[in-house]
Amino acid sequence: MQLEQITSSQQAIDLEDKHGAHNYHPLPVVLSKGEGVHVWDVEGKKYYDFLSAYSAVNQGHCHPRIVNAMYEQASKLGLTSRAFHNDVLGPYEKYATEYFGFDKLLPMNTGAEAVETAIKIARKWAYEKKGVKETEAQIIVCENNFHGRTTTIISFSNDEGARKNFGPYTPGFLKIPYDDTEALEETLKNNKNIAALMLEPIQGEAGVYVPSEGYLSRAKALCEQHNVLFIADEVQTGIARTGKLLAVDHENVKPDILILGKAISGGVYPVSAVLANNEVMDVIQPGQHGSTFGGNPVACAVAMAALEVIKDENLAENAEKLGNLFRRKMNDYIRNSSIVNLVRGKGLLNAIVINDTEDSSTAWDICMALKENGLLAKPTHGNIIRFAPPLVMNEEELLDCVNIITTTLKDFEK
Ligand SMILES: *Cc1c(COP(=O)(O)O)cnc(C)c1O
Numbered sequence: 432m433q434l435e436q437i438t439s440s441q442q443a444i445d446l447e448d449k450h451g452a453h454n455y456h457p458l459p460v461v462l463s464k465g466e467g468v469h470v471w472d473v474e475g476k477k478y479y480d481f482l483s484a485y486s487a488v489n490q491g492h493c494h495p496r497i498v499n500a501m502y503e504q505a506s507k508l509g510l511t512s513r514a515f516h517n518d519v520l521g522p523y524e525k526y527a528t529e530y531f532g533f534d535k536l537l538p539m540n541t542g543a544e545a546v547e548t549a550i551k552i553a554r555k556w557a558y559e560k561k562g563v564k565e566t567e568a569q570i571i572v573c574e575n576n577f578h579g580r581t582t583t584i585i586s587f588s589n590d591e592g593a594r595k596n597f598g599p600y601t602p603g604f605l606k607i608p609y610d611d612t613e614a615l616e617e618t619l620k621n622n623k624n625i626a627a628l629m630l631e632p633i634q635g636e637a638g639v640y641v642p643s644e645g646y647l648s649r650a651k652a653l654c655e656q657h658n659v660l661f662i663a664d665e666v667q668t669g670i671a672r673t674g675k676l677l678a679v680d681h682e683n684v685k686p687d688i689l690i691l692g693k694a695i696s697g698g699v700y701p702v703s704a705v706l707a708n709n710e711v712m713d714v715i716q717p718g719q720h721g722s723t724f725g726g727n728p729v730a731c732a733v734a735m736a737a738l739e740v741i742k743d744e745n746l747a748e749n750a751e752k753l754g755n756l757f758r759r760k761m762n763d764y765i766r767n768s769s770i771v772n773l774v775r776g777k778g779l780l781n782a783i784v785i786n787d788t789e790d791s792s793t794a795w796d797i798c799m800a801l802k803e804n805g806l807l808a809k810p811t812h813g814n815i816i817r818f819a820p821p822l823v824m825n826e827e828e829l830l831d832c833v834n835i836i837t838t839t840l841k842d843f844e845k
Pocket of ligand 1: 542636667
């Protein structure tokens with residue numbers, strides 16, 4: 432059998448359509464190369480990437496330092512499993528725990544696995560440290576959350592598409608409105624079996640919902656008051672995306688459990704991690720949790736390089752500065768716009784809300800037009816378009832992108 436050579440975008444799309452499961456609805460663009468803030472399609476057309484693989488590629492596409500770390504390590508030792516030690520895991524765990532300020536790290540591969548890990552740790556902590564009766568622990572989550580795709584995680588989603596016909600669902604989760612301190616306080620008061628509150632510091636998939644100022648710090652204080660763990664899912668918001676190393680840093684909140692994924696590898700390899708201090712992490716003992724690939728030498732080498740790049744290239748500061756510029760420029764446009772209602776976000780995690788119904792195709796049509804004009808973005812939840820370029824962008828490029836976006840939007844004004 433011969434391997435198919437791709438010579439056109441349509442050919443690649445047809446192959447996926449015929450031979451791949453239809454679990455995504457991508458924009459019809461076939462990418463074959465990436466460098467920094469740019470990607471190229473099969474025909475050689477160049478685009479600004481304004482999604483960054485859902486904020487996995489914060490360091491830019493194919494960052495030479497990260498790619499080199501992967502190449503060097505992959506050529507030396509790739510996978511040992513955790514049945515044996517390897518000489519990269521320890522140095523990585525030391526580096527990452529000091530970097531984020533926690534005692535310990537548990538390495539996994541994908542965001543969903545790290546979320547699952549955090550749930551398991553929180554439940555075990557509730558039974559062994561808090562004294563909750565076994566099988567009765569509850570975890571508070573927020574409406575419109577996105578934490579991944581496993582059966583347990585979709586059990587507490589309220590996205591019909593993510594949930595419907597995948598039951599029976601995992602029990603043990605209480606859903607409250609996001610950004611609602613009173614609902615949180617009520618739930619904590621009325622239930623003695625709460626192990627944890629788990630939330631996204633900004634709800635990314637839901638449409639970049641930024642909670643009101645003070646929500647995260649008040650939620651953390653309430654958790655402390657009720658001896659409940661505060662779990663921050665920073666898989667999308669973490670690692671410089673929102674203008675600080677972590678989104679919780681905007682409110683000086685220190686989570687009891689921190690979940691990282693996506694950008695911890697700069698997008699070149701699946702790496703995720705759960706961080707916590709000893710009193711929480713030590714509930715996990717040998718044989719109680721694991722992953723064949725978790726903590727493998729390539730993942731560790733890649734993650735160290737990816738984290739170094741964030742600091743050495745001042746990506747948090749750059750995201751803060753360019754994010755402010757982006758929202759200012761977009762607000763200038765929106766003042767006289769009938770098609771865009773608002774722009775919101777922090778750092779370089781932003782979204783615009785299109786003035787049309789949620790089931791309209793306007794946001795999709797705008798993304799198609801943006802693609803024609805050399806910028807790739809994707810609607811999230813109907814009429815919202817997320818804008819999250821790699822953080823290695825410079826001011827001139829950002830202004831160029833603002834120009835592409837506003838010029839494109841003008842064609843849609845009523
Ligand atoms: C993407 C994401 C996940 C899931 O990560 P995967 O690597 O796709 O499993 C979990 N939480 C949040 C907040 C995310 O954005």
